[in-house]
Ligand SMILES: O=P([O-])([O-])O[C@@H]1[C@H](O)[C@H](O)[C@@H](O)[C@H](O)[C@H]1O
């Protein structure tokens with residue numbers, strides 16, 4: 001990858017850290033739920049403030065770049081990936097965790113160009129772990145290289161009755177656990193592009209494999225993903241789970 005995106009990545013790391021400080025502060029005194037469209041789909045003021053902080057700070061430095069942000073899309077903005085440099089932002093991945101003070105909460109920033117993720121930054125705010133990856137240049141946690149596990153006996157970070165299961169309650173951290181070699185796989189149907197844009201690159205740059213839940217190539221707009229330490233485990237998951245289709249993130253807006 002041309003070094004041209006390094007300054008964007010440096011900015012993403014800096015703003016993710018700042019956003020993480022805001023999340024840690026709000027954990028102490030502002031976890032009020034603003035809207036609740038389902039038992040698990042919560043929004044707090046902090047989600048919105050953090051997204052604004054990130055977008056404002058990126059706009060000042062990179063005025064031509066585009067954005068796909070969870071809260072902006074919730075407010076009616078489109079969710080289409082173009083060839084332009086695009087910041088794909090989940091201001092708080094793990095909002096339900098945040099509301100309950102369950103200590104796994106992440107700021108997730110993916111950056112795509114020509115519809116390909118060039119870098120991913122996931123900041124696990126309470127663990128103070130900064131996960132980063134650049135396409136073709138490896139994945140890191142606080143500067144230390146990451147490598148997926150070599151285990152063939154899978155620990156999976158999502159629901160299934162076949163594998164041993166753990167879950168952090170945030171897609172981004174679940175994927176970083178796979179990249180770190182702490183879990184062998186993660187899968188989910190129902191995630192959004194902002195949940196997994198950064199984490200998917202972190203997994204693949206740590207040597208992992210990404211598949212669609214039907215076994216084809218992963219499509220970040222399709223709301224389904226399998227991320228594993230190797231192809232054998234990814235394909236076992238594909239075989240075991242019952243897949244289904246949801247409305248894509250880039251489906252035309254209903255008028
Ligand atoms: O709403 P949010 O907390 O940003 O993101 C959610 C978390 O990643 C959760 O782990 C996953 O199960 C959901 O599918 C996501 O939507």
Ligand SMILES: [Mg+2]
Pocket residue numbers: 090092093094171194195
């Ligand atoms: Mg999320």
